[in-house]
Amino acid sequence: LPLLRYLIRFLQEVEEHSALNKMSVINLAIVFGPNLIRPLEETVETALEMPLLHGVVQIMIEQGESVFKRVKNRAMRRRMSRRFTPSGKPLSKLVVGSSQDLTLLLQAEK
Numbered sequence: 834l835p836l837l838r839y840l841i842r843f844l845q846e847v848e849e850h851s852a853l854n855k856m857s858v859i860n861l862a863i864v865f866g867p868n869l870i871r872p873l874e875e876t877v878e879t880a881l882e883m884p885l886l887h888g889v890v891q892i893m894i895e896q897g898e899s900v901f902k903r904v905k906n907r908a909m910r911r912r913m914s915r916r917f918t919p920s921g922k923p924l925s926k927l928v929v930g931s932s933q934d935l936t937l938l939l940q941a942e943k
Contacts, residue, residue: 841897858894866890
């Protein structure tokens with residue numbers, strides 16, 4: 834767990850410089866996701882689940898402090914309550930379900 838925490842923090846720092854390095858949170862999740870969470874057996878089904886895996890890794894990068902229960906100060910708490918990444922970008926949403934579920938979610942947010 835300490836190694837994963839360290840790696841997620843490193844990926845957050847990389848993302849903070851995404852204007853220069855073009856490595857947004859989703860790009861980092863696509864590159865590192867398959868290496869962080871690997872299925873026991875590679876099948877067509879697990880390949881089709883890759884977008885879900887990317888979403889999980891993306892959330893870990895964006896909300897690493899809350900994932901590891903390490904919110905250190907009020908500024909970080911405020912940023913997280915405003916639904917922004919450490920670099921100030923909006924957080925992603927991971928929706929699993931049908932398009933009807935997504936429509937209901939979007940209506941509930943309004």
